[in-house]
Amino acid sequence: xxxxxILRMGRFLLVTIQVDLYDRLALNLESDxxxxxxxxxxxxxxxxxxxxxxVDSFMGRILGNIGSMSKIMDAETVVVGMQPAVAITLIELGxxxxxxxxxxxxxxxxxxxxxxxxxxxxxxxxxx
Amino acid sequence: MIVVLNKENMLIVKEQDVVLFRNRxxxxxxxxxxxxxxxxxxxxAASELVRNMIKYASGGSILIEVVSKGRxxxxxxxxxxxxxxxxxxxQAMKDGFTTGKSLGLGLPGAKRLVSEFDIKSIVGEGTxxxxxxxxxx
Numbered sequence: 001x002x003x004x005x006i007l008r009m010g011r012f013l014l015v016t017i018q019v020d021l022y023d024r025l026a027l028n029l030e031s032d033x034x035x036x037x038x039x040x041x042x043x044x045x046x047x048x049x050x051x052x053x054x055v056d057s058f059m060g061r062i063l064g065n066i067g068s069m070s071k072i073m074d075a076e077t078v079v080v081g082m083q084p085a086v087a088i089t090l091i092e093l094g095x096x097x098x099x100x101x102x103x104x105x106x107x108x109x110x111x112x113x114x115x116x117x118x119x120x121x122x123x124x125x126x127x128x
Numbered sequence: 129m130i131v132v133l134n135k136e137n138m139l140i141v142k143e144q145d146v147v148l149f150r151n152r153x154x155x156x157x158x159x160x161x162x163x164x165x166x167x168x169x170x171x172x173a174a175s176e177l178v179r180n181m182i183k184y185a186s187g188g189s190i191l192i193e194v195v196s197k198g199r200x201x202x203x204x205x206x207x208x209x210x211x212x213x214x215x216x217x218x219q220a221m222k223d224g225f226t227t228g229k230s231l232g233l234g235l236p237g238a239k240r241l242v243s244e245f246d247i248k249s250i251v252g253e254g255t256x257x258x259x260x261x262x263x264x265x
Contacts, residue, residue, distance in 0.1 A: 058230065093237035
């Protein structure tokens with residue numbers, strides 16, 4: 001059975017999707033990720049889709065689901081590396097990927113997550 | 129008039145067939161020199177339609193054709209299934225309508241992504257969807 005590996009990097013989980021996904025694989029990734037967030041207490045999830053040549057409505061929904069599920073588990077999700085042709089197609093298809101943050105590449109995505117963590121820590125200091 | 133230059137039939141029975149099918153469509157699109165954005169639109173539309181076929185009709189067959197009209201070349205895909213059929217096509221073509229649990233973007237989204245879109249369905253007999261993406265369309 002194929003499986004998408006989930007790497008742990010400090011407080012974040014890192015997923016690089018390197019194969020073309022069929023629906024079962026995407027659904028497994030969704031549940032594996034949410035379980036990993038719960039198990040590791042990760043505060044951020046970074047999903048690299050630079051190797052995906054298409055994102056259709058199903059995959060878009062999975063990405064959105066991962067974002068919302070992680071959110072209620074107290075983790076932010078950022079999707080990085082979307083190919084320009086995929087972005088054009090997604091919008092024309094009618095999918096806006098609400099609920100997930102996006103960044104141009106892994107580096108910028110990591111920065112975004114770290115900034116978010118930093119902001120939260122600052123707020124906690126102020127209120128606490 | 130549309131002339132068929134090359135054709136191939138594919139059977140879709142399981143989810144993994146979708147990946148093979150998408151790769152096949154990509155090969156044909158690359159062969160006729162279709163640009164990356166149009167390739168992506170065509171494959172995404174194809175992916176939506178093949179999912180419907182698996183989900184609602186447990187599979188079917190797809191005819192992949194390289195077609196030409198005047199100076200324009202393109203890819204035509206015809207999805208045939210023997211599923212339950214669609215009783216109300218105008219409703220199924222509306223954004224956000226679904227009888228499953230999806231987003232309801234499949235059919236209307238696929239239509240927006242291709243150059244020509246045609247759907248025929250007979251309740252109890254099945255559904256046929258035909259799309260064309262012109263190389264520069």
